[in-house]
Amino acid sequence: MLDFCSHRRTLLVAFFLCLTLFGSLLIQLPSLAPKTPRPETEVIDMNINGTNTTVLVWYWPFGEKSSVDGNVCWERFGIPNCKLVDDRSMFSVADFVVFHNRELIKGQQRLPVHLTRPQRQKWVWFSLESPANNGNVKPFAGHFNCTMSYRHDADIYTPYGSLVPQDFGTGLAVEDFITKKKTSLACWVVSNYEAHLKRTDVYNRLKTIIPVNVYGGAVNKRLDDKVLLPTISHCYFYLSFENSIFKDYITEKFWYNGFMGGAVPVVLGPPREQYEAVAPKDSFIHVDDFPSLEELGKFLKRLAEDKERYVSYFNWKVKYTVKQFADWREEFCKICPKVSSLQKHKVYEDLHTWEWQ
Ligand SMILES: *[C@@H]1O[C@H](CO)[C@@H](O)[C@H](O)[C@H]1NC(C)=O
Numbered sequence: 001m002l003d004f005c006s007h008r009r010t011l012l013v014a015f016f017l018c019l020t021l022f023g024s025l026l027i028q029l030p031s032l033a034p035k036t037p038r039p040e041t042e043v044i045d046m047n048i049n050g051t052n053t054t055v056l057v058w059y060w061p062f063g064e065k066s067s068v069d070g071n072v073c074w075e076r077f078g079i080p081n082c083k084l085v086d087d088r089s090m091f092s093v094a095d096f097v098v099f100h101n102r103e104l105i106k107g108q109q110r111l112p113v114h115l116t117r118p119q120r121q122k123w124v125w126f127s128l129e130s131p132a133n134n135g136n137v138k139p140f141a142g143h144f145n146c147t148m149s150y151r152h153d154a155d156i157y158t159p160y161g162s163l164v165p166q167d168f169g170t171g172l173a174v175e176d177f178i179t180k181k182k183t184s185l186a187c188w189v190v191s192n193y194e195a196h197l198k199r200t201d202v203y204n205r206l207k208t209i210i211p212v213n214v215y216g217g218a219v220n221k222r223l224d225d226k227v228l229l230p231t232i233s234h235c236y237f238y239l240s241f242e243n244s245i246f247k248d249y250i251t252e253k254f255w256y257n258g259f260m261g262g263a264v265p266v267v268l269g270p271p272r273e274q275y276e277a278v279a280p281k282d283s284f285i286h287v288d289d290f291p292s293l294e295e296l297g298k299f300l301k302r303l304a305e306d307k308e309r310y311v312s313y314f315n316w317k318v319k320y321t322v323k324q325f326a327d328w329r330e331e332f333c334k335i336c337p338k339v340s341s342l343q344k345h346k347v348y349e350d351l352h353t354w355e356w357q
């Protein structure tokens, strides 16, 4: 019985190994597949399955053009059945057309309202800015069918970052993920103080309570990309202060500067629950956790001296890595897997109210 089972298991394993091996050869090395056209039985569509969804990028955000040659969504991001194009002549066959908000509000780009929209085609409004920095979107009322943003309730959710489970194997302790030599209590990188922002006020009061090392354009201490994270890694805490406070608006100040920088983020932004929806509750400190900034300051000082407790804020590091927003194309490819769950018919009659709610 035992023998039979293990024999069967071996066969099964061998079978799946062959299958996987053969499958991956065909996917990754298409040149190995026979070149002559053959009947549909040979359609080895691990990635291409019947229909392709076509996503047309009407213009690239900030003019940052990337190549869409080949089957980029599949080859680079593992997203099947998705065709990403940036050639406007594809308008009539596109299932989705994406418009990045900034260029629209600046008048650098226009919606192609003069073209006849195919019935099934959906226009996607895309922005990673908070409503405070999105300008006036009222003129776009009634034009869009989908929203794409960092908000959880957008049709296509494109957060600034996320935690991805990762198996680091055994033998690594939390300490291995933390820079040992911490030289500053709290650090902040800011390009522009902008006196009217809440974060400026909080910083001005906090710095009278604890020392804060400030870097960035605002203080003429710009850190280039190479030194940014290493600098932050020597700080116990990083002030992940958002420029404005809106639902789900949690940016690279948290994911990149804080989490990837290796300092515990002290966040000023949406309520704690919204951070807890994307990160473990004991991985950051929320300004609102304290009745006053004095209390916050005292807490940070005590925590920096309590090694064991401080290190516990990094427990997530042995289980997850941070996936950062990195490539516009990946965000656009993410539209395809959403197709089946999107409402068949939807129009944002009042984009402004949706944004500010
Ligand atoms: C291809 O389509 C079939 C039928 O709709 C589905 O069951 C299968 O999972 C699809 N395969 C891939 C790789 O998407």
Ligand SMILES: *[C@@H]1O[C@H](CO)[C@@H](O)[C@H](O)[C@H]1NC(C)=O
Binding pocket: 048, 049, 050, 051, 052, 070, 071, 082, 083
């Ligand atoms: C889907 O797109 C890929 C890549 O552009 C292409 O090779 C394939 O033929 C397309 N499949 C269908 C069914 O249109």
Ligand SMILES: *[C@@H]1O[C@H](CO)[C@@H](O)[C@H](O)[C@H]1NC(C)=O
Binding pocket: 119, 120, 121, 122, 123, 142, 143, 144, 145, 344, 345, 346, 347
């Ligand atoms: C998309 O929005 C337009 C403009 O309001 C509308 O005419 C069209 O029916 C919508 N299409 C879908 C698929 O929801």
